[in-house]
Amino acid sequence: MSEGDRSSSGADGRRLLFCIVKEHRHLDMLLAGMVEMGIADASVMPVESMGQILSTDVPIFAGLGSLFAASSGERYLVFCSVPSEDVIEIYALIEDVCGPWGRVQSAVAWSIDIASFRGVG
Amino acid sequence: MPKLSDALQNCVVALDVEAEDKPDLLMHLADRAAAILPWVDADGLYAALLAREREASTGIGNGVAIPHASMEGLQAPFCLMARLARPMDYDAIDHEPVRLLFLLASPASTTTDGKGMVSTRHVKMLARLARLCMRPGFIDELLAAATSEDVLAIVRQEDGRHV
Numbered sequence: 001m002s003e004g005d006r007s008s009s010g011a012d013g014r015r016l017l018f019c020i021v022k023e024h025r026h027l028d029m030l031l032a033g034m035v036e037m038g039i040a041d042a043s044v045m046p047v048e049s050m051g052q053i054l055s056t057d058v059p060i061f062a063g064l065g066s067l068f069a070a071s072s073g074e075r076y077l078v079f080c081s082v083p084s085e086d087v088i089e090i091y092a093l094i095e096d097v098c099g100p101w102g103r104v105q106s107a108v109a110w111s112i113d114i115a116s117f118r119g120v121g
Numbered sequence: 122m123p124k125l126s127d128a129l130q131n132c133v134v135a136l137d138v139e140a141e142d143k144p145d146l147l148m149h150l151a152d153r154a155a156a157i158l159p160w161v162d163a164d165g166l167y168a169a170l171l172a173r174e175r176e177a178s179t180g181i182g183n184g185v186a187i188p189h190a191s192m193e194g195l196q197a198p199f200c201l202m203a204r205l206a207r208p209m210d211y212d213a214i215d216h217e218p219v220r221l222l223f224l225l226a227s228p229a230s231t232t233t234d235g236k237g238m239v240s241t242r243h244v245k246m247l248a249r250l251a252r253l254c255m256r257p258g259f260i261d262e263l264l265a266a267a268t269s270e271d272v273l274a275i276v277r278q279e280d281g282r283h284v
Contacts, residue, residue: 029255033284035248036122038241089122089284096284097252 014117015087019078019094019109020047026107027076029097034080037089042080049075087111125253125280128225128246131199133157134269137206146209147171147188150201150224160196166226180213184264185254189225189247191239198227198246202272204264221263223250253279 021027027044034042054061082090091109098107135153140146147170155163169190173179180186201224208218225246229237253259259279266272 025255029252032248032252032255033122036245036252038245092284093122 013084014081014114015084015111016114017078017080017082017087017090017109017111019090019107020075021078021094021098021107022073022075022105023098024074024076026098027078030078030094030107033093033097034090037086037093039080039082039086039090042078045077047075047077081114081117082111122284125200125246125249125276128198128200128227129273129277129280131158131197132273133199133201134272135201135203136269136272138203139206140209143174143209143211144171146203146205146222147174150188150203150222153203154199154201154224154226158199160194161199161226162192162194165192165194166190169226170224178212178214180211180215180219181251181254182213182215182217183254183260184208184213184217184220185260186211186213186219186222187225187247187250187254188222189227189243191227191229191237191243193229193231193237195226195228198225198242200225202263202276204266204272221260223254225250249280253283256283 019030021030031042031044056062094107094109095101098105100106101108133154135150138146138149140149148167151161151163151167151170154166155161169192170188173190174188178186179188201222203222203224205220205222208220211219213219225243227240227243227246230240232238253276256279259275262275263272266275
């Protein structure tokens with residue numbers, strides 16, 4: 001194994017965390033909160049929801065955007081590699097920033113084991 | 122998750138602060154901090170704050186600025202919260218005048234070659250302050266607070282309320 005190669009099914013103690021945030025001010029607060037937690041890097045992408053695309057691109061769904069959860073407005077995908085033991089705390093941060101899970105305008109988040117990891121993270 | 126409690130242990134609140142411009146204000150705040158916390162070097166703090174402002178304004182928008190410094194020689198982090206008597210042009214990111222300032226200063230960390238650098242704790246406290254200031258209603262509450270004690274209580278309450 002080369003230097004910097006950490007391979008195992010999550011046994012190296014890191015997980016890949018994904019979060020979709022639906023308001024820009026929530027994104028700012030979430031990123032600031034991640035800095036508070038010592039997370040120094042994450043990737044952020046503006047994304048479109050399934051409902052946004054269907055209701056604008058597929059004629060049969062035109063005007064039916066409200067059928068899809070939170071299909072309008074801005075949304076961002078934040079993803080980063082984090083220590084496994086931090087995931088629960090990050091979920092708490094996301095809920096604190098974006099509101100209770102289950103609200104349409106709140107965030108969604110999930111994490112998966114990282115099978116292998118190279119580089120600084 | 123770190124909270125502001127470290128900095129709030131050494132916290133000064135100044136209401137109705139008068140100043141001509143940004144340098145005058147920063148000097149006033151540095152003097153104020155040194156008058157209450159004797160281990161603070163007012164001249165050194167003023168120079169560090171001014172140097173930071175020259176890199177980029179710490180006016181983060183919504184009438185708030187967070188001038189800050191990471192300095193050698195400080196015994197502990199401290200925070201000075203100031204509410205201005207009149208809104209002041211501060212070159213803020215939203216071009217709006219500033220009414221509230223959170224001056225934050227922390228001991229610098231030392232690199233392996235002996236140089237001072239911004240500590241991780243300082244960065245985390247800046248992030249927390251910035252996040253609290255984004256909370257709806259927080260700034261309005263501080264602007265409406267009647268006394269220094271009320272200001273501090275509002276900040277402590279908000280700090281304690283969030284993850």
